[in-house]
Structures are given as C-alpha cells and as structure tokens.
Amino acid sequence: MRILVTNDDGILAPGISALARALAPLGEIEVVAPESGQSGAAHAITFLAPLICERISIDGAFFGWSVDGSPADCVKLGVHELCEKRPDLVVSGINAGANRGVDVIYSGTVAGAVEAAFIGIPSLAISLEASGGFDFERAGVHAREVVARALEIGIDPGTVLNVNIPRLDRGDPRGVKVVRQSTAPWTDTYDRRADPRGRAYFWLTDQGERGDEPAVETDLSAVRAGYVTITPLQHDLTEYRQLDRFERAWPRRPTP
Amino acid sequence: MRILVTNDDGILAPGISALARALAPLGEIEVVAPESGQSGAAHAITFLAPLICERISIDGAFFGWSVDGSPADCVKLGVHELCEKRPDLVVSGINAGANRGVDVIYSGTVAGAVEAAFIGIPSLAISLEASGGFDFERAGVHAREVVARALEIGIDPGTVLNVNIPRLDRGDPRGVKVVRQSTAPWTDTYDRRADPRGRAYFWLTDQGERGDEPAVETDLSAVRAGYVTITPLQHDLTEYRQLDRFERAWPRRPTP
Numbered sequence: 001m002r003i004l005v006t007n008d009d010g011i012l013a014p015g016i017s018a019l020a021r022a023l024a025p026l027g028e029i030e031v032v033a034p035e036s037g038q039s040g041a042a043h044a045i046t047f048l049a050p051l052i053c054e055r056i057s058i059d060g061a062f063f064g065w066s067v068d069g070s071p072a073d074c075v076k077l078g079v080h081e082l083c084e085k086r087p088d089l090v091v092s093g094i095n096a097g098a099n100r101g102v103d104v105i106y107s108g109t110v111a112g113a114v115e116a117a118f119i120g121i122p123s124l125a126i127s128l129e130a131s132g133g134f135d136f137e138r139a140g141v142h143a144r145e146v147v148a149r150a151l152e153i154g155i156d157p158g159t160v161l162n163v164n165i166p167r168l169d170r171g172d173p174r175g176v177k178v179v180r181q182s183t184a185p186w187t188d189t190y191d192r193r194a195d196p197r198g199r200a201y202f203w204l205t206d207q208g209e210r211g212d213e214p215a216v217e218t219d220l221s222a223v224r225a226g227y228v229t230i231t232p233l234q235h236d237l238t239e240y241r242q243l244d245r246f247e248r249a250w251p252r253r254p255t256p
Numbered sequence: 257m258r259i260l261v262t263n264d265d266g267i268l269a270p271g272i273s274a275l276a277r278a279l280a281p282l283g284e285i286e287v288v289a290p291e292s293g294q295s296g297a298a299h300a301i302t303f304l305a306p307l308i309c310e311r312i313s314i315d316g317a318f319f320g321w322s323v324d325g326s327p328a329d330c331v332k333l334g335v336h337e338l339c340e341k342r343p344d345l346v347v348s349g350i351n352a353g354a355n356r357g358v359d360v361i362y363s364g365t366v367a368g369a370v371e372a373a374f375i376g377i378p379s380l381a382i383s384l385e386a387s388g389g390f391d392f393e394r395a396g397v398h399a400r401e402v403v404a405r406a407l408e409i410g411i412d413p414g415t416v417l418n419v420n421i422p423r424l425d426r427g428d429p430r431g432v433k434v435v436r437q438s439t440a441p442w443t444d445t446y447d448r449r450a451d452p453r454g455r456a457y458f459w460l461t462d463q464g465e466r467g468d469e470p471a472v473e474t475d476l477s478a479v480r481a482g483y484v485t486i487t488p489l490q491h492d493l494t495e496y497r498q499l500d501r502f503e504r505a506w507p508r509r510p511t512p
Contacts, residue, residue, distance in 0.1 A: 042299035043361045047460040118441045153505040178503040180494040185374045204303040232495035238436040239488035247434040249409045
C-alpha cells in the first residue's frame with residue numbers, strides 16, 4: 001500500500017508530519033506538498049507557470065517533495081512524475097482548522113483529495129477543528145483509525161471522504177458520524193483600512209460561527225457536537241432538481 | 257437591475273469589457289474584477305493578506321474596481337464593500353476558453369458565480385470555447401440573450417447557471433441546450449525540464465481533448481457539437497448514493 005500524503009498548510013506544517021507518522025504503519029508514505037501555506041487555495045492549479053520541486057527532509061523521519069504550487073498541483077505532479085510508483089491512496093491533511101460545509105469549496109486540503117479522485121485514486125481529506133492550539137499527535141491517531149476502516153470498507157476511486165476531527169481540548173471525540181455537507185453560508189465582513197497614502201484596503205475578518213440548516217444533521221452540527229465526521233464527496237455539481245425546469249424554458253432554436 | 261460583472265482573466269481582459277457592454281442594456285453595470293489573470297484560481301479566497309483595490313476606467317466606457325485577489329474575493333468584496341447597492345445579479349466572464357466538465361472545479365470564472373450563490377445572489381458564468389482567437393463581441397450577443405432569458409425564467413439565489421458558448425469561427429451556434437456537467441477527467445501530462453543549475457521543473461502540458469461519458473449528453477459533448485450549453489450548478493458535494501453504505505459501515509462508538 002503506497003500512500004501519497006499532501007496538505008495545504010505547507011510541507012513544513014506540523015499537521016502533515018503528524019499525519020505521515022500516523023499513517024506509516026498502514027503503508028509506504030510519500031509526501032508531496034506545497035512549499036508554502038496554501039490555505040484557501042481551493043482547487044487552484046498551475047498551468048501558466050512551471051512548478052519547481054525540491055526534495056527535502058521532514059522531521060528527519062521522511063523525505064518529501066516540496067512543490068511551489070497548490071495542493072491539487074502536488075497531487076497531479078506527485079502521481080504523474082514524482083512518486084516512484086502510482087499511489088494506492090491519497091490522504092490530505094491534517095489541516096489546522098475544520099473544513100465543514102461550504103469550506104469544502106474553499107479548502108486546498110479537500111482539493112488535494114478531490115484531485116486524486118479525478119485521477120481515479122481513492123482519497124481522504126483530514127482536518128482538525130481549531131481550539132486555540134492543535135493536538136496533531138492525537139488527531140493522527142483518529143485519522144489512522146478512520147483511514148484503516150475506510151480501507152477495509154473500500155472507497156470508490158471517484159469518491160473522496162472528507163473527515164473532520166472535533167477540537168480535542170475537551171476530551172476525546174464522542175464517536176464517528178457519517179453526515180452530509182452543510183450548505184449554510186458564511187456571513188462575510190471586511191475590515192476597511194487606509195494605507196499610509198490614504199488608499200483603501202480590506203481584510204476579510206474572522207467570520208466566527210455559522211448558523212446551520214435547521215433540523216438536519218450535517219458536518220457542521222456534528223463536529224460542533226464533538227463527533228468525528230465523515231462525508232463522502234463527489235464532483236458533479238449539476239443541480240439536477242432544476243434541469244427539467246430550465247430545459248423546458250429554453251427552446252433549442254439558435255440564439256440570435 | 258444592478259449587475260455585478262467579474263471574471264478570472266483580469267479586469268483588463270477583452271472578455272470582461274465585451275460582457276459589460278453586452279449587458280448594459282439590461283441594467284446598471286458595476287465591474288469588480290481581479291487586477292491580474294487568475295486562470296485556474298478556482299475558488300481561492302484571500303484571508304491571510306489584505307486586498308488592495310483601485311478604481312480604474314475600462315475601455316473609457318465603464319469604471320470598475322481592480323482588486324489584487326481572486327474572482328471569489330472580487331464578488332465578496334464587491335457585494336459587501338465596493339458596490340453602491342447590493343447587486344441583483346452577478347455575471348462572470350466572458351472567459352477565454354470553455355469551462356465544461358471538471359473545469360468547473362478549476363475555474364475562477366465559475367467560482368465568481370458560485371460565490372454569488374453563497375451570498376444569495378443569482379448568477380451566471382459565461383465562457384467561450386477557444387478557436388485560435390476569441391470573438392468576444394459576438395459571444396456577448398449570445399451571453400446577453402441567455403442572461404435576459406434567465407431573468408425572465410428566474411434563477412434561484414442558490415443556483416448558478418454555467419454557460420458555455422461554442423467556438424464561433426465556424427458559424428453561429430446551432431441552438432441552446434440545457435445539459436448536465438460531464439465528470440470525465442483530463443489526462444494530465446507534464447513536460448519535465450532542467451533549469452540552468454540542473455534542477456528539475458515541470459510544465460503542465462496542453463491537455464488536448466477529453467473523452468466524454470458515453471451515451472449521455474453533457475456540457476462537453478454539446479459544446480463540441482456547436483450548442484450554447486447551460487448547466488445549473490449547486491454546491492452540496494455530498495455523495496448521497498454512498499451515505500447509507502458508509503453509515504452502516506461506521507459504528508458510532510468512539511474512535512480509540
């Protein structure tokens with residue numbers, strides 16, 4: 001079992017070395033990860049510039065490839081060029097911060113796993129809810145348990161398992177729940193400032209907690225309640241419930 | 257009707273001024289777009305750095321805000337800070353190149369529209385298939401027709417219409433088709449080169465054409481056949497067909 005490990009916090013982030021160590025008993029680890037932090041990189045890819053790679057030591061325990069690109073770049077390049085053999089599994093994380101609800105759209109961690117699914121390799125994204133600090137060692141134990149169970153069950157090559165581990169400063173998780181993704185939006189606000197020349201610039205502020213969809217259990221509510229959550233993801237964004245309506249509305253004649 | 261126009265090719269790209277001109281008869285246009293090209297930016301957002309904005313003239317016909325961020329940043333910042341009033345509609349494009357199939361995951365153009373959906377504003381993403389050059393003026397006519405019809409029909413605030421216009425160098429489109437998104441993957445290859453110091457670097461190569469899912473009409477096949485395509489998108493990535501299977505497989509006991 002060959003496991004490609006990536007992340008979006010950068011190859012020197014503590015979450016990725018904790019993940020590599022935690023997964024080492026399950027297979028042969030290869031690390032290919034961004035040179036620098038890529039939080040919020042989403043599914044960005046690099047095709048108008050080249051990707052420069054460097055082989056580096058991680059914690060003295062693993063060698064890995066540092067790539068000056070996004071998590072999706074790392075998975076593409078890792079699978080097609082850098083890994084000695086095609087990986088059997090891609091695991092992305094452990095992200096410093098949960099990736100729940102619409103975060104899956106913004107998340108570089110999740111994008112690394114989704115890219116693996118595009119290529120036809122089963123994958124998981126692992127994220128740890130913030131609680132002041134991050135206990136990545138303990139999170140690694142939970143990550144390994146989930147990955148091992150997922151391998152027993154089998155993950156379809158087109159499916160990603162998005163895994164969130166709840167904050168660990170209040171004790172162990174209450175269990176594991178398989179839940180759907182919330183679609184509740186963030187409420188964004190910006191802090192408007194003036195530079196020394198008087199020009200306006202803007203910081204996206206800390207968005208605090210979101211509301212959730214009422215009366216449905218989602219990744220948002222279940223992580224908040226202290227559960228490890230697992231959400232299988234797919235990448236067909238078609239809104240099937242509206243296909244018929246628009247189809248009827250649009251005659252097939254040529255546009256003018 | 258206030259229309260926020262954005263794109264991912266940058267505020268000075270010809271596609272966005274063609275779109276702004278084409279939509280001007282439908283409402284009041286406000287342009288908020290990236291300072292530089294953001295192709296492949298996907299749904300990246302900026303929260304660890306500030307966003308610097310500049311008011312600039314576009315083609316001498318419109319004023320717009322140039323933002324040193326991604327398309328999603330532009331929509332967030334446009335709606336919350338830069339636009340005089342909340343837009344009624346967001347239109348992203350016209351992208352130089354189609355955004356079909358899994359391109360919707362990589363595309364900054366589509367991400368700008370999806371961000372609008374998160375905020376609760378109806379939106380469309382408009383892309384033009386490459387054919388050596390791009391006839392954005394003619395594409396603008398087709399874009400306006402689609403936007404006008406969409407407004408008549410009504411777009412749910414959480415829905416994005418992803419619109420692709422076929423290459424126009426072979427004549428007018430054969431009509432309009434409402435189709436689902438293809439999930440056919442790209443086949444990536446990299447061109448490996450050595451820098452003057454002997455270090456390896458990699459270029460993602462031109463990926464050529466993809467295969468498509470057989471026997472189903474998708475955005476991929478319909479654009480290729482010469483149709484304007486419209487695909488309603490949503491942003492719940494849950495793989496519902498596998499929820500039950502994983503739920504049964506995962507006991508709710510605590511992980512060790």
